[in-house]
Amino acid sequence: MKKIGVLTSGGDAPGMNAAIRAVVRKAIYHGMEVYAVKNGFQGLIDGSIEKMDIGSVGDIIQRGGTILRSARCDEFKTDEGQNKGIEQLKKYEIEGLIVIGGDGSFRGAQKLTEKGYPCIGVPGTIDNDIAGTDFTIGFDTALNTIIEAIDKIRDTATSHERTYVIEVMGRDAGDLALWSGLADGAESILVPEKADDFQEVIERLKRGHERGKKHSIIILAEGVGSGLTYGERIQEATKLETRVTVLGHIQRGGSPTASDRVLASRLGAKAIDLLLRGEAGRMVGIQNNKLVDRDILDVLSEQHQLNSEMYQLSKELSI
Template sequence: MKRIGVLTSGGDAPGMNAAIRAVVRKAIFHDLEVYGIKYGYQGLMEGNIFKMEVGSVGDIIHRGGTILYSARSDEFKTPEGQARGIQQLEKFGIEGLIVIGGDGSFRGAQKLTERGYPCIGVPGTIDNDIAGTDFTIGFDTALNTVIEAIDKIRDTATSHERTYVIEVMGRDAGDLALWAGLADGAESILIPERKDDFSEVIQKLQRGRERGKKHSIIVLAEGVGSGFKYGERIHQATSLETRVTVLGHIQRGGSPTASDRVLASRLGAYAVDLLLAGKAGRTVGIQNNHLVDHDILEVLKKQHTINEDMYKLSQELSI
């Protein structure tokens, strides 16, 4: 293999640039040519491809977002769209592709692998919802963004003696809500992996009031439902002054933490190693601080699960 490509797809995540940098420089170190593909699979189909050099990734390790940009593409889900992408890979002589993104991005990589183009998936998503890895690129940065926001909201909640519902991202996964809620001492943490017990939430609020607690923080994962609707339910059930904050896309931005920069560098470089070893249709990850790789199809089949011990602890500490 002499020439590889790299693209980012789906939602952006802090640390993607660090992963791109690692792919490019690791590949060049091994005398490979590297081609960047802009705008994900849409850019691949359109031939938005350019050669990258060592200097192409200079001064980006600390930047959020992705210098290769990202886009979602329904067309690439079709056989015709995939054929267009393959035509561009052949045109540029790209023999292997590294895809940085989430499960949707991995599905595209799997389709290309099935058609004869070796692909390696690098998990980049703030949702932390990819199987086969303890953490995904961007999760730690997003988590710290959420924690900082909740810390500030708690000051206001205390000053005005209010109950706050804070809606965080995560799609159908509750990791951001669980970790942030535990780190910030939330009274209740509502995640899609657990049935919403509204009566228990109300009981906790009432017990807190009875012992003199005048404010409360409730962290709600977006996969559970609307924070505004949940806040209204709480107000109707308790008459407590309730406010709602939806953190939104602020969670995706910002300079990546040291943890995300190191993780992205390790995973990006490892993806190059796998291509050089002749592997295809694999995803890279980290488990117990060791680099691992798994069959991409098996990863896509597995359902995301939460850390049961952490969830139990959050329940025990929020009495």
């Protein structure tokens, strides 16, 4: 394989640039040409493709977001859209593609693989919701962004003796809520994988108030429901002054942590190794700090599992 492409798709995640850098430089090291596909699968359809060199990825390892930009593309879900993308790959004589993104991006990669264009998936999403890997690119940075925000909110909660509900990202996965809640000593953590026991939350708040506790932090994953609605319900049930903070897209941005930079570099390089071996339709990941690869179809057929031991520990420590 002499010519490959690389694209980022779906939501951006800190560390994607580090992965792009690793892909480009590892490929060039092995004598390959690398082409950037801009704006995800939409750019593939539109032919937004340009050749990259070593300098193309200079000074990007510390930058958040993605220099290739990203876009969601419904057209690529169709045979017609996929065939348009394949025509562009043929035009540039690209023989393989590395796709950095989440499960939606991997579905596009799998479709191309089925049609004769080998693809390797690199998991990049702050939600950490991909099966087959312990961590995804961007999760650690987003987690630290949340923790920094909670620390600051706790200062205000303490000063004004208030209950705070903090809504974090996680439509289908509660990893950001669980890890940040455990790291910051939240009184309650609400995640989509577990049943929402509102009464348990209220009883915990009341017990804390009765023993003299002046403030409380509740972490809510967006997949559970609206933070604003939840805050109103809590104040009505407890009569405690309650405020709500929705962190939103601030969680996506920022310079990637050292952990995310190293993870992205390792996964990006591993993806090149797979293409060089003639592999296709695989996802690279990390388990027990060892690089692994799995069939994308297997990854897509499984659901990421919340760490139940951590969830139970959070309850035991927040009595």
